Amino acid sequence: MVANLGYGALILTFLVSLYGICSAIYGGLKNQPRFVDSARNAMLLTWPLLTVTALSIIFLLVYGHYEIKYVAEVTSNSMPLYLRVTALWGGQAGSLIFWSWLMAGFASAVTLRKWDRDREFLPWVIVVSLVTLMFFLSLSIFVENPFERWWQTPTGDVVSAMFQPANSTPLVQADGRGLNPLLRHPGMIIHPPMLYLGFVAFVIPYAFAIAALITGRTDDRWIRVTRRWTLWAWLFLSLGLVLGGRWAYDVLGWGGYWGWDPVEISAAMPWLTGTAFLHSVMIQEKRGMLKHWNMMLIVLTYDLVIFGTFLTRSGVLSSVHAFAQSAIGPLFFGFIALTFGVSMGLLIHRWNSLKSEAQMTNLLSREALFLVNNLLFLSVFVVCFWGVVFPILSEATGLIGQAIPSLAVIFSGQKVTVGPPYYERANGPLFAAMMFLMGIAPLSAWGHSTSKTLGRAIWKPALVTLVVPVLLIVLGIRQVAAWIGLTLAGLVFFVTAYEFWRSALARHRAHNENLFAALWKLAGRNRRRYGGYTIHIGVILMSLGIMGIEIFQTETQATLAAGERLQLDQYAIQYESLVEFPTADGREVARATVSVYKDGQFVTQLYPRRDFYLESQQPMTIPGVRSTLADDFYVLLVDWQPISTQGATFKVYHNPLVNWLWIGGLVFILGTLIAAWPDREMEMQPQRVARVAKAVEQVGL
Amino acid sequence: MRPKFIIGGLLILAAVVYLIFSSTQVNAEFFLTIDELVAKNANMTGKNVRVSGAVLGDTIQYDAQTLTLKFTVVNVPADNKEIEAQGGLAAVLHEAVSDPDRQRLEVVYKGVKPDLLKNEAQAIMTGQLGQDGLFYADELLLKCPTKYEEAVPEQSDQTQ
Structure with missing residues (x-):
């Protein structure tokens, strides 16, 4: 019943979308606002209809309707309510519906905006949104239908289909397979x-x-x-x-x-x-x-x-x-x-009609540095794309190797894959270059900037940055990657802080406000800029966490008898005991107790666990972690002797600075919020008006 | 003024192409079957190889103190379609371990013995073939066909 309702709503959304596309195209081409409005109404209808579909799936998931194939695949009796609801996106068929539902919601919200000045865009925005939506809907309807049921045919075969095949009987199971344990989080x-x-x-x-x-x-x-x-x-x-x-x-x-x-x-x-x-x-808007x-x-x-x-x-x-x-x-x-x-x-x-209105003349101008930044982002993208696609194509590209022998080492025609070391090696220098740009670009000027003007702007923060390598020498850190990475991080940090300081100070002098009020007003006035700088700070903090893992992470593993210790850097763990117990939701848990010592002093106890999911026969390892701003000490229970509980095997990681990754992430999000928050700002900015006026003048109007 | 932008762009392009190609070359892992690996022995020694095989349960030796794991795997086809044509992964693995004439490979792995390592499991290993003909795995993944197959429900719970 509910499945039919959800499926019906899905079909209806598909038809409504099709109508909306046709109506919008006709209205757009013939300049008929009535048809465009009708298409907009169709667009607005898709979201409530898909809400019905999504709620139907959630209903079936929550109430355990295991006659539905999708429900049986991603839920089971032992799963808590929140996981049953989130199982909507726990499998392929459901996640496609979820995608469509979000898409419909976003597109509807956009069509509700004020269109007075942009009416000509409206029909085409609707067409693009609905075509995208319809593609996903057609996948759900024709290929990955979440409402398909299990049926048993007279010959004893079990088939899945939306509608009852002739002579078959419905097959209802008492329990489902359940969500992959890794997703139960x-x-x-x-x-x-x-x-x-x-x-x-x-x-x-x-x-x-x-x-x-x-x-x-x-x-x-x-x-x-x-x-x-x-x-x-x-x-x-x-x-x-x-x-x-x-x-x-x-x-x-x-x-x-x-x-x-x-x-x-x-x-x-x-x-x-x-x-x-x-x-x-930004370059298009400004220049x-x-x-x-x-x-x-x-x-x-x-x-x-x-x-x-x-x-x-x-x-x-x-x-x-x-x-x-x-x-x-x-x-x-x-x-x-x-x-x-x-x-x-x-x-x-x-x-x-998309010709540039100005020419890039100066290699150190803001726009040129932005262009380099763009090329670097694109380069990282190409590195990633190659890494994903090359393994799929590696056999076929053997022809290139045969044609050009000097490239045969790469295009060998063998099936090949590339792992993390490939990405790290190829992206490392690109990331470093990006950080360098992040350091100097905020101080360069639009249009014209020379090494002299840039040098004058940057020498103070650059001088302060020298503290970083000196500090690294004092701390006895030898890794070259750490030197480069941390010095660049320092440069970005000090340049950004200097930008904040300089502007706040100027405002403080001009308006006689105190420094904090000046900073606050400043950020409020030019949110895009200062939001962007805040994001840069976030990126720098995140890079500390990343370098902590990539450069400084250490690990070791050993099998310990009760009371034995394992040393890693300044930390040690002592294995105390292990208990095994079943849980009500179908897990067999093995939990170890270990004491953590730092420089010989007891600091805490950790309880690394291994949960074995009986219904899916899959284990899941839950680490015991001691987390501080300086480092994480991360203990995994990987094996144990089930009978005697005398020995257990642990893998331990020492992850310096990793918490800064999450803190930086928060700062990053905060910065984006500052930049994205709606405001009452006028849309036409002064320099834009001036530029338009100049352009008008030039064409001689 | 234009040429310096073009030169700059070409420099970046050249750097990226160099980074991609050299990193691919250094870090490429070759997908091979055990047959292919043994046949190309000399060529492949010391290179990163990913190889998969059916585990022979009797050969598994594990020393929990030194965390050294040794076992033998038997050649299985690598191609999914070929596996399907021979009746699915479970059948292919079963056949492989029962056939004494198939090519075998001894594997050494430093680390904890995975739960799923047992007779007729599929082991996917990344590592290098040593001069001594043993395969030194850096990474060991296991698949047990029964758990990953698209399960058609049991028919015992049926109503009506």
């Missing part, structure tokens, strides 16, 4: 929704970009309208990535936060191009340059969002995130090819 409530919100929100700026290309209104209006949407999309995506890292650190038990897993990378790729986009639109580039970036970001969803959901790659193999791969590929092709076609069609 409070992180499940927030990490996937944030990532998905980030994904779908990036559809909005793309929709406006396409609307601008179709209507020919190719000034920077589309960028101004979508600036905040893009920032929110970026905020959600960043938050999703950071939360994913935290979740991995807490449960995956390798002592790290990021494994260069193809699925992690595919979520980071739209973030990389989106970050490049956020920076380069009227890089218009083609911005269009390409947003198209790329949109298709990477679709590609990311595809990689996570198709089973093409094996990883912790991937669900089972399915037939949706070719459909995703087709859709990506189609949208990319059409977008590029439109861009070429409007190529001439």
